[in-house]
Amino acid sequence: MAVNFRVTAEELIRTTGARVTNARIEILATLLKADGALTHGDIENRLSEASGIDRVTVYRVLDWLTQQALAHRISGDDRVWRFNAVTSTQSHHHAHFKCNACSRVICLDDLGTGLAPKLPLGFTPVEVDLTIKGLCADCSTSGKAPATAKAKSGRRAASARR
Numbered sequence: 076m077a078v079n080f081r082v083t084a085e086e087l088i089r090t091t092g093a094r095v096t097n098a099r100i101e102i103l104a105t106l107l108k109a110d111g112a113l114t115h116g117d118i119e120n121r122l123s124e125a126s127g128i129d130r131v132t133v134y135r136v137l138d139w140l141t142q143q144a145l146a147h148r149i150s151g152d153d154r155v156w157r158f159n160a161v162t163s164t165q166s167h168h169h170a171h172f173k174c175n176a177c178s179r180v181i182c183l184d185d186l187g188t189g190l191a192p193k194l195p196l197g198f199t200p201v202e203v204d205l206t207i208k209g210l211c212a213d214c215s216t217s218g219k220a221p222a223t224a225k226a227k228s229g230r231r232a233a234s235a236r237r
């Protein structure tokens with residue numbers, strides 16, 4: 076399983092014509108394997124000690140993957156960037172769903188039509204950064220209340236930590 080993600084990651088990196096490094100493969104494979112967007116910290120935690128990839132490398136590789144459009148980053152209201160691998164079927168015009176209870180962020184590939192706002196004359200859209208907030212399927216069924224108050228205090232705690 077893990078091997079397949081590595082193979083896919085390596086192929087994707089090869090298409091850029093840039094150097095294929097172990098760190099690039101490991102980090103892209105980690106994004107491909109994840110079922111939601113990951114923060115720098117999540118990625119560090121998921122990389123094995125043995126990979127020898129340090130924090131600085133994680134930042135650098137994520138920047139590179141974003142530049143190459145192999146990954147895209149999503150801004151959270153907690154001011155933490157989250158990263159997701161971009162599969163070939165995804166366009167830059169897609170929205171995200173953030174769960175208020177478990178903080179999971181997923182890509183919504185099928186935006187349908189009508190969510191893209193009409194822009195003033197002469198404006199050129201490059202990317203749509205739209206996040207829908209609510210409860211994911213797991214949290215909806217587990218009966219967690221929309222944690223509005225909780226999310227707010229959590230955000231304060233998060234910024235205090237930084």
Ligand SMILES: [Zn+2]
Pocket residue numbers: 174175176177178179210211212213214215
């Ligand atoms: Zn959830």
Ligand SMILES: [Zn+2]
Pocket residue numbers: 147149159169170171181182183
């Ligand atoms: Zn996305």
